[in-house]
Amino acid sequence: MAESAAVKTSNPGRPMELEGNLGAFQLPDILKFLSMGAMSGKLTLSGDRRTISLKFKDGRLVGSASPGRMLRLGDVLVTSGLLRRRELDDVLDHQREELRGPAMLGDMLIQRQLVSAEQVSQALALQIKEELWEALSWDSGSFKFEHGPVSDHTRDLVALEIGPLLEEGAARMNQWRDLDRHLNDLRRIYTVRADLATMPEARVNPNTWRILSLINGRRSLQVLIYLAGLGKFETLCAIDQLLGLQLIELVEEPGIAVRGKSSPESHGSQAERASHDPGETGGIRALFGRRRRGEGQGGAVYQGQCGPFASCVGFGCALLNRLNERCGAVTQTDEQPITTLLDERLWREHGLRFRRADLVEWREGRLDASLFEHYALRPGAPKYITGCLEDSMAALGAIGRQMIDRADGQFGPRGMRIIEEVTLSFSDRVEIGWPADFQPRAWIQQWSER
């Protein structure tokens, strides 16, 4: 009965469950059924690569959730310029540490008057639609509906009727499938064409121009989706249109580095290069004199003590570089294939999602904060660089989290011990020039324990 649906009511007292295969039951039919029955509950859809949960209340769609979703509410609001990164982090910390419950981020942001209910509602609707379009495009998968009340701690910020959504979805499906076929690899990177000789006659719509204005030859499609805040469908439509207008071109096929500044092959010599690195004296030099780019603080090598660092971003880069080097050294010692926790792709796909983190560069196999510090150490800069600092630290934290996951997966407890050792060494006796109130231990705990 793999192709059928079943209603499970065997256990009295448990909510009714409806589950089956999407190959036998089309998702639109299931959605219509739930809508017509004015049902409340959670519909979980499992595809080949992802799982998406849709929340229903009285037959209307009130929320969605999916692990590793691209459009997180906080990110959408931050990338749209409606919310500051620090404000988001504060609310997330409060949500995690103090409430210790399923309080909804949107409600908290509204309560703190950081954003309006309408802004949250629009961001939520975008989230829901994006995930619904994706689920509608699946050819196979399974579904499971658990009948019951949805979380009552959230206000009805959004309640989407199924009928209009399905109509819109049907109109988009063909285009969506086409886009998914041509632009299915979100790691692809596009750049603008260099052979433009005259003023382009083509005029693009505002959404397309928004995407075009973000393309710089280093941001992948996935990052563009994050940064634009328009959703996957709109972003891919814009890319498709720009390709059609011959304004952009593909830079890099997945797995092929083209920029020449670094390459996966170069990672093998990281540990070797680290032994010849000028060391932490670079941080001191950054504090007292101008340096050329590439001599950044991020190149500091752990040699039993740490710092001083010109900025917390340089500190963060040095920490992550050190973690990477230590793991690389482990594999080298064990005569295993050299494995790295950190590479350019990781930085591109996770670090550059943070809008103002791109002053941290991937240079010669390492994270380099020298450009950031060049700006940060200008006399008039601190006032204007706070946002970049926040995003850079958030990006480094996200990369750190990814590295922990990788270390855990690759080395197991041994990897975790290395991480603990390195982070401990970076938590104490560290001199950081700016900002003066930066607390390394708190920052490390923030991402390592999350």
Next chain:
Amino acid sequence: MPGESILLVDDSLAVQDIAQSALYEAGYHVTTASNATALLTAPMLEEAQLIVMDAEMEGLTSTEATRILKQHQATHPIPVLLLVPEEAIGHPESLSLGGASGFLVKPFDPPALVRKVGQVLEQQRLDELARNRLAEAADRIMNQLADQQIQAAVDRKTKLIVERCIQNITATVDQRARTQVEEHVVGLVSDKEQELVKLTVREVAQSMVEKLAASKVEEAMSAILNEQTERAVRNAAEKALPTLIRDKVRDMLANMLPREVESRLQKAAEKMVPEISQQLVGTVEGVAKRVVPRAAREHLPAVIESQVAAALEQVVPRRVSDLVNRELERQLREKIEPTIRDAAARIRRNVVMVNSMIGLLVVAGMAVMFWLTFYGKG
């Protein structure tokens, strides 16, 4: 100047954010893009007062983008400030800006960027002012030259137009004079013709009046003469001879008088009566010819002339002739009838005399007959 729009192009969102924050604080409106193609397709490109552009970007270079901007009419005046990485600057004095208005070394100090932007915009304003002044001066000179040229052209044209107008007026006057002369000549001819017609009509009228008067007089006289003669003969016959005598006389005349006497008498009577009648008619005619035409000529011309004029004006000769006839009749009644009556009286007297003579002749005839009857046989 606060409120001016700036397009900022840098491949780093962080650099965009730093610059945007500083410029926004200084009062500028900033739109950002990460590449030069986005700059060239930006919806607000032509409204921008300044473009701040990273000198080193992926894809289309800043040099190419500046060239395209400067080649395009709408974007040509927009100044471009380049953000040049410090590694790219060997000798700033030898740096080629490729059409840009200035440069700033990158990484930059945000307040320095604001100052540089202000300088470039100020320079742009001064350049614009100078261009405007130059344009105004050029406009003035061009206007003066144009005025002179226009004035000369207007003078030439005016002269031509005046000459042409004079020619036209002359031609028109000539034409009009010719027309008027022709009309005048035609009018004169017409007047003359009218005068001749009037004269002719007058003469015809006079002739008609005379003829009418003569015929009227003749008819009247003939009627009167016949009536009087008949009455006189009847009266004489009825009164002068008793019926018997009359019968006798008739018988005698029929029987007794010889045919010769009768024929002589008849002949004598026939000879005398026409002669007398002719004399009377001649007398009457003579009187009439003298009196009637004179009277007609004296009294009628004014009337005739007015009637004729009316007839000529209305071109209704019949009415005129009617009026003329009526007037002639009236004139005849008033002027000619007394004359006719006088003539008739004279004729009547002559007739009486003739009757008397006839009576005497009858008596004498009778006496002769008596004498012959009573004394002739014997």
